[in-house]
Amino acid sequence: MKWNLRLVAAQRGIWKAAELQRLLAEHGLVVSAGKMSGLWSKTPASLKLSDLDIICAALGCQVGELLVPEPVLSRGEAALRSAE
Numbered sequence: 326m327k328w329n330l331r332l333v334a335a336q337r338g339i340w341k342a343a344e345l346q347r348l349l350a351e352h353g354l355v356v357s358a359g360k361m362s363g364l365w366s367k368t369p370a371s372l373k374l375s376d377l378d379i380i381c382a383a384l385g386c387q388v389g390e391l392l393v394p395e396p397v398l399s400r401g402e403a404a405l406r407s408a409e
Contacts, residue, residue, distance in 0.1 A: 327393040328368035333386050342366075345383075354379040 339345050342365035346356055
């Protein structure tokens with residue numbers, strides 16, 4: 326899965342993690358600065374569905390905009406891509 330939080334936020338005029346953090350708090354999801362940094366800068370290893378629901382509500386988006394499926398690569402394909 327590809328995590329598109331920054332792209333979806335940017336499409337809605339949100340350019341900084343702190344801006345999104347405030348918006349999420351307004352929707353009832355208080356996120357620490359460290360967790361917000363992780364959500365903003367990389368794909369989270371795990372995410373509560375209830376948190377994902379609030380993120381979608383705050384951004385006015387669908388889950389499919391935040392989580393985009395990517396093809397699963399075989400080990401050989403992954404090794405070739407990492408060597409490029």
